[in-house]
Amino acid sequence: MKKLILIDGNSILFRAYYATAYPGATLMQTSKGEYTNALFAFVNMFTKIVTNGEENVLVAFDTSEPTFRHLSYDEYKAGRKEMPAELAEQIPRVYEYVRLMGIKAYCKGGYEADDIIGIYATEASSKGIKVDIYSSDRDLLQLVSDNVTVNLLKKGMQEVSSYTPKTLFDEFELTHNQIIDLKSLMGDSSDNIPGVPGVGPKTATTLLKQYETLENIYEHIDDIKGKVKENLINNKELAFMSKKLVTIMTTGNLDYTLDEIKREETNYPELVSFLQKYELHSLVKQLEQPTVKVEWDYNVIETEEQLKTILKDNAAIHFEFSEENYHLADIWGIGYFDGEKSFFIDKELLKTNTLKDYLKSNKIRKQTYDFKAAKVNLLWKDLDFNNCSFDLLLAAYLIDSHYGKEEFKYIVSKFNYDDVEYDDLVYGKGAKKGLPEEKSVYQKHIVSKARAIYLLREKLITELKNENQLYLLEELEIPLSNVLAKMEFQGILVSKEELHKQKITLEERINNLTNEIITLAGKDFNIASPKQLGEVLFEDLNLPHAKKNKTGYSTNADVLLKLKNDHPIIPLIIEFRELNKLYTTYIVGLEGVIFEDGKIHTIYKQALTTTGRLSSVDPNLQNIPTRTEEGRQIRKVFVASENKYFLGSDYSQIELRILADMADVKALQEAFNNKRDIHSETAKAVFDIDGDVKSEQRRAAKAVNFGIIYGIGAWSLSEDLNITPKEAQNFIDKYLGVYPEIKKYMEDIVEFATKNGYVETLVKRRRYIPELKSTVFMQREFGKRTSLNAPIQGTAADIIKIAMIDLDKYLEQNNKESKLLLQVHDELILEVPESEIKEMEEIVPKIMSNAYDLKVKLEASCDTGKTWYDI
DNA sequence: TGCGTCACG
């Protein structure tokens, strides 16, 4: 042994506790209420001390048993406050942590932690072993010697002062041997050691500089003068007793020999699950070291014969595509890893029954990254892909919903896996993106992804299991992935005639508007440019400008609406804006994404939103206009196939129902269960109305109901309702008075989020909210609002996902021709043959309302028609 | 590429 680290566990634990338990602080707790603040801070300090795995370390603790010090001096450590229960309960956890690190945590009756350290330090030092002691207790300075360094942790936890004989002398002007005598003279209030009354550090140091030791001081007591001499003589016994008390043992009978202090291997899996159990996720991340690079190679599979020998159950398979839009993308390669061997499978083999059957099989499990992408692409090739047992993208998304936006490399790096390259580095980016010349470069890259999937599976599954989220992966997201793949592939038919008709009409109207606007403005300019428009309105026409933004005048709809009567150009611009939006985004936009089959095939991003909702891209079919009649016309472009009808079914007030359930709002529950109009009901309660509710009052109540879901603010409510912020605040107060459970829920959820750093839905989908820890006020406020909103929005997302899975199952099991086409957050759109309309009108809303049991019943409406406009 | 704008739930 070359080096030994001795840690004063008690001292560090106290520091750790009080560093995070300052007055007014909320102590860190797990969701079950176990305190973890000291454990957390202890681990942080500990990992700074014990950096690599090579040192021999012992952590010494006190016991509650009295030592010879208590026995020889009644007042020893008297007056010390008892350890807070919040700290005491964490001690076993700290022991466990140290043990899992592969390090001995040791205490023994009759010995203080100091003594254990003193004994081992002395023994090691005598054998020429260098010793590092860590504590915040200055008493330990007496152990400093040529071989023993004492490191004292300073208040901020950040700094450490190291004491060697030299630095000790520099600071105290005394040798390390004199530290005991110093303490004996000056005493120590924290341990209730008396010392010599009237003698403080100054006097003690002066005396010791002259006489070296306590004993020698008394031998020369007559050389000393005045009050000091008197004090010394009167308290000689106290001085020598103090010396006994402050002297740390250097010999004793301990249970381990030095050799037995050898460090063992850290048990990483157990340590990770220990830290996860106590919800110390940031520590899990810090703790993990990058995995050791393993050298690996792969074989290229080019024949069916070779293929037959490698395909196994539950291997990882990765399809790499030429484009993000995977519908008709080229397959750049197929990576495959069975846990031992790595392969690159030639895509030509997709023509073989061996590969077709393997992919399609419901018996053979496959592990993937973005199962849906592969399935959709294969469906276009008239192949199928089934039985996904694990999907890395979905699993990572469930662990942290912020990960889903990121690329493969980033995601795996979050789980400390770095044996994958950045896509950009392999394929280039932008216009230059393409397969590199060198085959082995991209082949290896694609195979490396399959390896990552396989090698990370266990870890992610364990993490999900620990947080009770495995259900979400295996019973919700993966099955949903399969449903979404079918919906995307199915697509929705558009009428090119209708599209063209609307295009012509819009073009003409926009042209006319443009001419009129230019005439009124008196000069030619680009109306679609907010910058140019702002200049025309607020400089040329001198209209009053209210708001400004970073780049100039604001010209948004709100501003324009307020100027409506100030100039005849304004209504024209409002209309231009509306029509231009419809034209560019919806008419021209949709025209450009029609496939050869005459349909539009969107892509649902399943791992993107932080709340658990889906998003729809290429094109976005979740924001097709409906609020204005003009815009709603666009929906006539989407038509049912021949002899089929659209069936739309949407949840009624699902988010408010979830709020009524989660916050346990009795009045809301009752209103919902009696199928009353929820906004009128709210208006009645808030305005204390008996009879009819005026539409204005209902509107106000509706605004607050919505506001609550978003994390209401008086200012925005006042904007929304055109009242003063003060009136809005009154309104909110009244509302919360009527529904006190909501007030409580809002407070509780923010407290939970602040304490735990995340919020969750009814089925444990989690959203971390780091903004709550921000030092920026606005950021923290944002964090609070999302804490309120995410569980509600997320639960609604969970419920409709369950409904989709249930519905798909029903359709499959009963061999129905009806197909799910679209999901728009709280509504489902199906294409139904005439023969199934009646059944579906009954079954779809039923499955939707039965998807999840809340304290209030879920209701879903139902409509059918030939175009989307009609439902 | 970032911004402003506006479409949806």
Next chain:
DNA sequence: ACGTACGTGACGCAA
């Protein structure tokens, strides 16, 4: 004094 409700995607402009 700050800036103002949650979650999205697509467009055109301007740099």
